[in-house]
Amino acid sequence: MTGEHIWPAWLSKLLPKTRYRNERVDGEAKSTWTTTKLDQTANVVCKRCNETWMSELESHAKSLLADVIINGKRTTFGYDDLKFLAAYAFEKSVIANYQTLSILGEPISTRAQRERFRTSLELPPDIRIWVSSFQGHARYSGRSNPRYARTTADPPPFNDLDIYTHTYVVGHLVFQVLAYRFNSIFNRALKIELPKQAEVWSQACQQIWPIETETINWPAKYLGPRAIELFVDRWFGKIPVVLVRPPRVL
Helix, strand or coil, X not given: CEEEECCCHHHHHHCCCCCXXXXXXXXXXXXXEEECCCCCEEEEECHHXXXXXXXXXXXXXXXXXXXXXXXXXXXXXXXXXXXXXXXXXXXXXXXXXXXXXXXXXXXXXXHHHHHHHHHHCCCCCCCEEEEEEECXXXXXXXXXXXXXXXXXXXXXXXXXXXXXXXXXXXXXXXXXXXXXXXXXXXXXXXXXXXXXXXXXXXXXXXXXXXXXXXXXXXXXXXXXXXXXXXXXXXXCCCCCCEEECCCCCC
16 A cells, blocks of 8 residues: 555645645544645555556646646636546545545445446446635645534434545635445445535535536635535535435336
8 A cells, every 4th residue: 555645746846835734633633733745645545556547647637727726727627627527526535535434434435436436437426526616814725524424313224324525625626525325235226316505505616526517617606714614514414315216127
């Protein structure tokens, strides 16, 4: 296993040399430290993947997103760009998920889904991904916030449902992934329809997976320090999910 950068290694080379404040929250515990560059890594990927297709993913991200992340450059993302953005967001969410497996015990995504993504960047069809923009107090900032919830009071099979979100902020760019998993293997064949975002968020946050429109203009509207906190936890509480029943076989 090798260390995969939570914040891209190429980004550290483009940012000015200064002192960066880091903060990690684990339950009630919080630790802070300073570094001269953004060099946090997670030992969750193999050396071969890190140096091949994941390296190619970061190379494409640098060419497409460097000015967006650092300077908030206004741009239009086309259909192929949206597919790439969704793939990039999903990769970051899988890494964040693996960092916190002590909570759920196993990943939200299945092994088959991860293998398809590794070989072809094919995304699971039943997740949702959004892109937004952020302007905080600091000129350069980032965050990686995985969140988990499990329903226990609802009737079966919803009392077996795990909900996972990952909000990833790098500079001015924001991704959020919403996914689910039934905890019991006996319910794994069941599918649910995840809710769409509330209208209040649509001014600032645009869905990129499943793709709904072939182009989007970025940024739409910036999230500030208070709004980003609400955004991170917006899927927790009572959210509507619908069980998608397979067609009956006669």
